[in-house]
């Protein structure tokens with residue numbers, strides 16, 4: 001079982017719907033030549049069909065993660081992949097509740113809680129994504145929205161050893177926009193201290209992280225790492241982030 005609290009930084013590559021066998025071969029040829037500091041937990045989340053191929057190609061100082069999993073354990077759920085299947089595929093982490101899954105595939109907090117429960121039972125750490133829309137931010141509702149997402153998507157009986165939270169403002173994903181450095185730190189401080197029962201969880205920031213802003217973001221007192229989409233597809237760029 002991985003002890004997430006022993007790492008200073010957790011850095012996640014979310015490939016989304018990208019990759020191929022040829023891409024994976026080239027990607028790890030470059031990334032595997034990077035030495036990853038032992039206080040950094042580096043996680044690669046490819047599409048599910050490439051989990052095993054990534055596992056075979058990647059340096060074993062990195063961990064494998066999935067981008068989602070089923071709410072169900074088995075049965076008539078065409079197209080789904082269960083947490084036990086992810087475990088069989090050497091997954092140690094799984095992103096759940098990404099805003100693209102919430103918005104495009106109608107996943108609700110209750111789905112995210114069920115997925116997280118199933119993952120924890122298999123010894124996989126859920127990386128639970130939360131975040132506000134631009135409208136919610138403009139209306140001054142960010143903290144209220146995040147609190148509601150935390151309370152309703154994190155299983156009651158879980159602890160900061162089982163789960164990682166990723167704060168991803170929806171308006172920052174893939175746009176090149178980010179909150180200010182002070183705003184990121186303030187929101188992470190709120191998430192770490194302001195919600196009863198869910199204190200001191202590891203909290204990652206996600207949304208337009210690149211090699212030129214990753215070290216400033218990761219050096220913030222209340223930020224425990226980053227979740228990287230677009231920039232994780234370039235192994236040179238991602239290795240700079242791993243070493244930021």
Ligand code: PGA
Nearest residue numbers: 173174207208228229230
């Ligand atoms: P981005 O995506 O880095 O491309 O903004 C982040 C994410 O969606 O996890």
